[in-house]
Amino acid sequence: MALTMFIPIFISLFFAKRERGCRTFKRPGVDAFLEHMSKLYEVVVYSDQPPMYVEPVFERLNSRGTISHRLSRPATKYVDGKHYRDLSKLNRNPAQVIYLSAHALESCLQHENCVEIKPFKLEDKNDTQLLDLIPFLEYVAMARPSDIRTVLASYQGHDVAAKFIERSKEHQ
Secondary structure: OOEEEEEEOEOOOEEEEEOOOEEEEEOOOHHHHHHHHOOOEEEEEEOOOOHHHHHHHHHHHOOOOOOOEEEOHHHEEEEOOEEEEOHHHHOOOHHHEEEEEOOHHHHEOOHHHEEEOOOOOOOOOOOOHHHHHHHHHHHHHHHOOOOHHHHHHOOOOOOHHHHHHHHHHHOO
């Protein structure tokens, strides 16, 4: 059974700048990251924006065919004026889903599936956040844990990429 990686587009993979319309900028390394992850995971991207707004961004992001599915606002759960990511709507075993996001804990209903990453800021030209996570995500995909949430719980409150490297060095 393949693991599923669920990633919101904006702030995690893209930055949107609203000046005379809306321009979007890809996070450094996003194409290489998605290409590599698509070999290990079922990659699902998401936005809480209406489909007509995000469709062009989805197309640009998936120019290499690395994304399995894309979801938009209808796939959220609306509570108290906010759209939440509800992983139960993915129709996937929650024990096999990773939610990778810059706002994971505040935007997802299933915190135990979350890997918090740093938000993408346009001015940070040296951003390597996605590429830094590859060793950890490769390890998880190869280990195929019966419940990924157990693995993620051991990294809670830590920079996952840095903690994984630290643990790897301890076991050498």
